[in-house]
Amino acid sequence: MVAESGNGVHLLYPVDLLNDEANRDLIKGVLGTVAERFDDDDTKLDQSVFNAARITKLYGVVANKGDHIPLAPWRLSRIINAPERNAVVTIEQLRALVPVAPAKLPAAKRRGNYPAFDLLDFLTRLGIGYRQDMHEGRERFKLDHCPFNADHGCGEAAIFQKAGGELGFKCQHASCVDYRWQDVRELLDGPRESRAGRATANGNRPGEQNAATGTAGALRVTYRRVSDVQAQPIRWLWQGRIARGKVSMIAGNPGLGKSQLTASMAAIVSTGGLWPVDRTRCTQGNVIFLSAEDDAADTIRPRLEAVGADLNRVFVLDAVVESYTADGAEVRRAFNLKNDLAKLETLLIEVGDAALIVIDPVTAYLGDCDSHKNAEIRALIAPLSELAARHGVAVVCVSHLNKAGGSDALMRVQGSLAFVAASRAAFLVAKDPAGDGTRRLFVPMKNNIGNDQTGLAFAIESAEVPSAAGHIETSRIKWGAESVTVTADEAMTSQGDPEERSALKDAKQFLIELLKNGALSSKVIRADANGAAHSWRTIERARVALNIQVNRAGFGKGGIWTWRLPHTPPNTAIESIERHTNCAAAYEKSGGLCEEKPKRNEPDWEEF
Structure with missing residues (x-):
């Protein structure tokens, strides 16, 4: 029987076997043989369906695993072809597909320009303790804790290696259900495409012919002696907190003042004002907003006016002009970081003297990228980081929190962990656990380049600004006079259930x-x-x-x-x-x- 699962294709063959260990091993062997014969870069056989006790797909329902995005929309599962019931597949037919003698455990495979992979070396670099055993014919490495959430403890997450060298990962918690081995690999080694052989000094990729010498380019690394590297100080936009040339993150639940906070930052940058508490002077510069949730006319401008921003130095990126109609009208679409980063760079050059870019929320500008896939997010953030470095502009990405439990603030940032990993500094906006409900905290979750010990307190107060249509009610930040020592994890605990x-x-x-x-x-x-x-x-x-x-x-x-x-x-x-x-x-x-x-x-x- 042929069916669509909503996430792939099912080919169903009837068998009549006892669900014992010997027959499960036989089915696993058959799946391994078929996968070895037919798997390629586009098609992968699911080798985990050897246990008859598994509940099968109920065809006719919508498969809604993961986010509903254009690249992988939710789809209806359905039966494509259901022939008359034929005889079952015999055990002799199954055995004919499995080698008589077990194959010798192969060495680590090398694919194309990718180097051979050493799992034990990777586990050492991962730095998480593990216990090794065998499970259903696979080598299992039970981790002391999940690499994506340290609250997921010993034995709840594991890495698997099959006899053929194929690798897998599973965490028992629902919040980690979408993470696979490739996501674990990317935590340390980056996206797969970045691990392939890169151009060597002569401009060739490994194996390409060098026209000048007639020799094949050799795989090599590039390196520098540290004494040849010119040391450079961090260029701070906000001393010790937000750096120019870097990507930073601000995350928090809705309604706590993240947008008012970025408006306050924009006012200080656009006027060359003083940062709160430490009273250091900010170098004046231009600000660019990418805001998918707030309207420029009724929200962004009133908030900026309420905090005294120089409106001539603040710009809002509205959309991308994709084409024009026959009568010359613009055809617009939403900006996305995957396809339109060059257009953002053009805007930076046109505006000039840009010191701050605010992307609020960053998840609204991912295009068709899956916000939960480390590889796709790293591939998206890396060029953004390079743009920030080239132009010396601070990029602040705003995000919401997920609904997962636990008090580890870093693990609560919405989407892939790669968002936080790629940011040089990340801050949490939360209610003050010791306050009356009106006081907010702006505290560091991570700061690789500055002070991660203290945060700031603020409150949201109402304000009124004039307009041609009359006075407009808005809101603004009122910063506390002193720093706070509440940690992000402590603040996160207070936001819990x-x-x-x-x-x-x-x-x-x-x-x-x-x-x-x-x-x-x-x-x-x-x-x-x-x-x-x-x-x-x-x-x-x-x-x-x-x-x-x-x-x-x-x-x-x-x-x-x-x-x-x-x-x-x-x-x-x-x-x-x-x-x-x-x-x-x-x-x-x-x-x-x-x-x-x-x-x-x-x-x-x-x-x-």
Whole structure:
């Protein structure tokens, strides 16, 4: 039977075999043989469908795996040809497709100009620990954590290598379902096309004939002695935060003030004003906005006026003129970074003296690139970085956050991890976890070239600007007077699931109340926590948040681990440890009874 899956083509053949290990290995061998014979750059056989227990496609439904984009739209799965039921494929027919003797494990394959690949060397460079075993006939390397999200722990992500050398990757978490081996490879080695043989010093690619010498060009590397490299200081647009000639990222949930923040930056750049808090002077320059979400007339201009920008120095890229109609009218389309970067460079030259480009949001300007594919995003960002370097302009890409869980801020940036990896600095805009809900934070998630220790605080205030049609209500940034030390991960934790935040808050209050008279053994705390329906994982998070001190009292089998709140009076803590050490001993001797009840004094908790 022939069918379209919505993502490819199904060729279905009936078999009647027990679903045991021997028959699964036979089917795997058949798939491997067929793949070896027919796979090419455009067609790949799915060799993972050897287990009869898998649920098959329900034809007639829409396959909506991944994003719905022009390059890979969601499509209807359907049966193309369903012949009369014929006899099943026999086991003899299947065995005829599989070599009698297992093939010798081949050396790493070399394809075209791509160098041979060494998986063990790659794992060493990846820097993530792993455990090696065999799984369903494949060599498996179970990683200590997922390369795309460190919160995905030991054994939840693995790299596989088949007998033929083919590689695969899988993480058990839904947020990583679209990541494949090629995405892992690109984290370290970049897009596949960048790994192919490049032109050598004589201008030839490896294997091409050199017309001048009659010899074939040799594969070689280019290198420089560091003493021959001229050291250059970073050119700062915003000292220690945003560099000229580099790509930076600002990410946050909608409605928190990212666009007002970039308007404030544009005002400071266009007027040569002072940056907040440190009060360093910005070199005056022109600003270019690419804004897919805000209208220039009713939103961008009023916001810029509200913060005192020099409007003559700010430009908005509206669209690309693709052609003209017969009567001379322009035919416009949306700008995209994949096809129109040369046009942006032309605009930079025409405008002149450009210091800042704001792309808000960057995901609106990807064209047909898949925002979740590392290779495609790296191929897109690399030329943008080169453009920034050539013209000494700071490029700030604005992005939203994804809906994944976890407190690792870098992993929450929407789309491929390559967005953040390619940025020299990345900042998070979030609500202040200690504020009243109106204060916002602008804190570093990553800063390879500057200070990543402190951030800034701001609030959004309403403003009114004049226009020919009357006064316009708008909004603007009001920066805080001092820097803040809240980390991006701490701020991200506060933006998480409300139920999770409530559970953490309850757990912290539980520990404060439980330990207010002094130290207690971890066994007692665990028992009380279970009785109060607190998960131990949440209790551990609360312990870290409260900076609770963990110590061991006693030695050997009689020793116990104790938890103590900071600033608890030492004598109270010691007495409490002794009481519960004695209680633990009495508990064991009495077969589970402990008559001793600690005396609890009520200290003044204001100190903590």
